[in-house]
Amino acid sequence: MGIFIRRTRYIIMKNFLKISTAIFTFVLIVLFFDAEPVKALQIVYPKSPNTEVSAASTFFVGNTKPGSKLMINDKEVKVYENGSFVEVVPLKDGFNRIIIDSKNDTEHEIFTYIIKKVPKADLMVKEPETEDFPQNQYIYAAVAKENTPLRAQPDEFAQRITHLDKNTMLMLNGKKGDYYRVFLTPLKTAWIKAENIVNYSTIKGNILASATNVSLSEDNLYNYIKTDLSLPVPFKITETEKGLNVEVYNLKENKADTAVFKPCGNISSFTVNSVAQDMTSTYYIELNSKLWGYTAYYEGNTLVIKIRKEPQIEANNPLNGIKIAVDAGHGGGDYGAIGPTGVKEKDVNLSIAKKLQTELEMRGAQVVMTRTNDTDIELKTRPAIAQNEDALILLSIHANALSDGANPYEKHGTSTYYYNAESVNLAKTLRDSLINNLGTKDDGVCRYSLVLTRPTMPLSVLIEIAYMIHPEEYAMLIDEDFQQKAANAITKGLETYLLKSANPA
Numbered sequence: 001m002g003i004f005i006r007r008t009r010y011i012i013m014k015n016f017l018k019i020s021t022a023i024f025t026f027v028l029i030v031l032f033f034d035a036e037p038v039k040a041l042q043i044v045y046p047k048s049p050n051t052e053v054s055a056a057s058t059f060f061v062g063n064t065k066p067g068s069k070l071m072i073n074d075k076e077v078k079v080y081e082n083g084s085f086v087e088v089v090p091l092k093d094g095f096n097r098i099i100i101d102s103k104n105d106t107e108h109e110i111f112t113y114i115i116k117k118v119p120k121a122d123l124m125v126k127e128p129e130t131e132d133f134p135q136n137q138y139i140y141a142a143v144a145k146e147n148t149p150l151r152a153q154p155d156e157f158a159q160r161i162t163h164l165d166k167n168t169m170l171m172l173n174g175k176k177g178d179y180y181r182v183f184l185t186p187l188k189t190a191w192i193k194a195e196n197i198v199n200y201s202t203i204k205g206n207i208l209a210s211a212t213n214v215s216l217s218e219d220n221l222y223n224y225i226k227t228d229l230s231l232p233v234p235f236k237i238t239e240t241e242k243g244l245n246v247e248v249y250n251l252k253e254n255k256a257d258t259a260v261f262k263p264c265g266n267i268s269s270f271t272v273n274s275v276a277q278d279m280t281s282t283y284y285i286e287l288n289s290k291l292w293g294y295t296a297y298y299e300g301n302t303l304v305i306k307i308r309k310e311p312q313i314e315a316n317n318p319l320n321g322i323k324i325a326v327d328a329g330h331g332g333g334d335y336g337a338i339g340p341t342g343v344k345e346k347d348v349n350l351s352i353a354k355k356l357q358t359e360l361e362m363r364g365a366q367v368v369m370t371r372t373n374d375t376d377i378e379l380k381t382r383p384a385i386a387q388n389e390d391a392l393i394l395l396s397i398h399a400n401a402l403s404d405g406a407n408p409y410e411k412h413g414t415s416t417y418y419y420n421a422e423s424v425n426l427a428k429t430l431r432d433s434l435i436n437n438l439g440t441k442d443d444g445v446c447r448y449s450l451v452l453t454r455p456t457m458p459l460s461v462l463i464e465i466a467y468m469i470h471p472e473e474y475a476m477l478i479d480e481d482f483q484q485k486a487a488n489a490i491t492k493g494l495e496t497y498l499l500k501s502a503n504p505a
């Protein structure tokens with residue numbers, strides 16, 4: 001009996017262990033594979049087996065067991081060492097049935113994708129009529145949002161003429177669709193979205209401001225040009241070869257137009273022209289250094305133009321004491337591009353950004369990171385962090401991808417993006433250092449309007465290290481040694497740039 005009981009207990013115990021081991025294993029499998037049976041073949045792009053594409057081709061990005069024979073619609077596709085594959089597939093109009101067939105000694109998997117090629121969205125929407133307000137009649141309005149763009153055309157993709165601060169007062173003389181036409185001079189207008197203005201009232205005749213006082217000043221990091229105005233009027237800043245031109249609109253007078261200004265900080269020459277029939281006062285600012293960034297804003301009715309001073313560079317240690325903002329692109333729910341074996345761009349970017357931080361700090365630089373972990377940070381917050389911290393340079397780290405219709409075997413490599421002329425040489429120097437040290441293909445230095453390239457301060461460059469959807473570049477991007485090399489190349493590029501652009505002590 002005793003023995004029997006013990007034996008029963010033993011069997012129960014044994015079964016209990018077996019069952020719990022089985023449950024444990026099952027839970028593990030569920031946890032790891034999300035209840036799906038493990039598949040050798042995985043397709044990362046296109047994202048769904050039923051997709052619409054409006055291009056002549058798409059591409060299949062994914063992975064299978066290394067050594068498998070992979071066919072896409074009767075064409076054998078190269079499977080790379082780590083199992084990655086990327087294949088461009090041409091599309092005909094209407095439905096395209098695409099069969100992906102992966103075979104090795106033990107498994108045979110077939111996926112079917114139905115891709116519908118659709119015509120490009122019809123952009124011929126009926127244009128609204130432009131409404132001109134009666135001669136000499138304006139709507140008087142205030143800008144409601146910080147950093148509101150004025151555009152060349154009443155269209156959200158049109159060129160940005162300038163950005164305006166909240167509370168800037170505007171005279172509007174026409175309307176088209178959701179946009180109002182802003183009167184800058186009798187010959188110059190721009191457009192603002194109706195949702196960005198408030199407090200409108202219709203007026204007869206124009207309301208012009210007086211500029212009563214203009215002054216120059218400086219502190220450790222910046223030069224300031226302050227203009228006291230009776231109203232916060234619109235203005236526009238243009239980069240010139242020697243510095244900046246500023247046009248202050250909707251003025252009836254500028255009392256500083258006869259003033260003589262002494263050089264101050266990096267400002268070697270400053271003149272104010274008088275207000276003429278165009279109701280504009282132009283400031284000509286010449287610098288004794290390159291332009292290291294600028295911004296402008298209103299403090300009440302005082303227009304402040306803030307210009308970054310040239311940094312003090314040590315010839316043998318150019319990064320020492322220099323503040324650099326590093327932005328790891330994407331994060332959190334925003335993955336960025338996804339590579340063939342499923343690694344996400346946001347993780348590659350962060351890994352390179354952290355290595356860059358270490359390299360820069362080792363050389364005495366102060367580094368501002370926009371993120372240090374896997375969090376989602378709003379796009380416009382990123383340059384704001386860099387600006388609030390008085391960073392001299394902002395670098396946004398990314399890895400590239402393409403849209404349908406492009407061929408990743410033709411377009412790949414390293415590229416840098418800038419928008420303002422003040423940043424073009426930084427973009428070129430970084431591109432040169434990266435392609436020389438990484439051996440990647442030169443994918444260009446591109447002028448492109450992006451949230452991370454548009455800031456006029458700090459100097460801003462977005463770097464696309466290489467492509468997530470090029471199998472060989474992807475294998476490099478996810479390799480820690482390559483990431484380290486990329487961080488070193490960026491560091492070297494920054495040193496070269498600082499030595500070349502500033503006057504080292």
Ligand SMILES: [Zn+2]
Pocket residue numbers: 329330336337345398399400
């Ligand atoms: Zn990206």
